Amino acid sequence: MENKFVYIRAVAAVGDDDAVTVDSACYPLSSFSGAAPSDDGKLSLFFKSMTNYDGFDNTGDAVVHSDEVVLNFLPVNTHKEVMEGVINAFSSDRDGMIVLGDDVTGEYCFSEITSVESIDVSAVNS
């Protein structure tokens, strides 16, 4: 599992892929902390915070919470099938980078995924 990384890109134009908060991100698979529905056709996947990893903030009285990736899919309310498809991709014998969703190339790890809705990487605490 240490050699697997999950890649997500939420912009449609490669020229716009230039910011971590909404455009693209990559996590070690070991940072995956769970998944749950967030709407009829949306699945949220959570990852241990990239920018505040094992961090805390006594100065700014801030919070440390998971990063969130939201995937769109069709047909709606098939969260279970999408979760299973994602886990099959995580569990495949592929080493290296697993493309969860890429809105530039149209590559998705499961056929029902239609796009990446959002990537929410927490701002670094300071």
Add this chain to the structure above:
Amino acid sequence: MYNEELYLYFRTQPTVANDDAENDSCLFPLSSFAGYEATAASGVNKVKMYFKSMQMHDGADYVTNGVVVSDAVVISLKAGSTPKDFIEDMTKQLNVACHSKNKFLNVADDRDLQYVSTHIAEVGAIGVAAVAS
């Protein structure tokens, strides 16, 4: 290299069209599992399964001096089944699943009525702690 992690799925929502929120269904890595707690209400045996918080994984909340607590899934057991019966069965099933290539383990699903243990009657509440902000 295969991913050795196992992922546990739960659904308490019996209507698929209403399966659209974090307390309807959820998925956790087995490595987030924190323990079982036996509970009971009105003579029905229940077991609460705790997992490391999905949305506050290794997190903290100094803004509200808040807390970071585990997520939890309540499993209601069939009449005559004890928490120990369920935990023993669950342990066997987890060990079998860990050695399977399929790493998606459907633990309990109230919509498809599929349960990994014959001791399970249904899924009770799913509690995914809210993200602090």
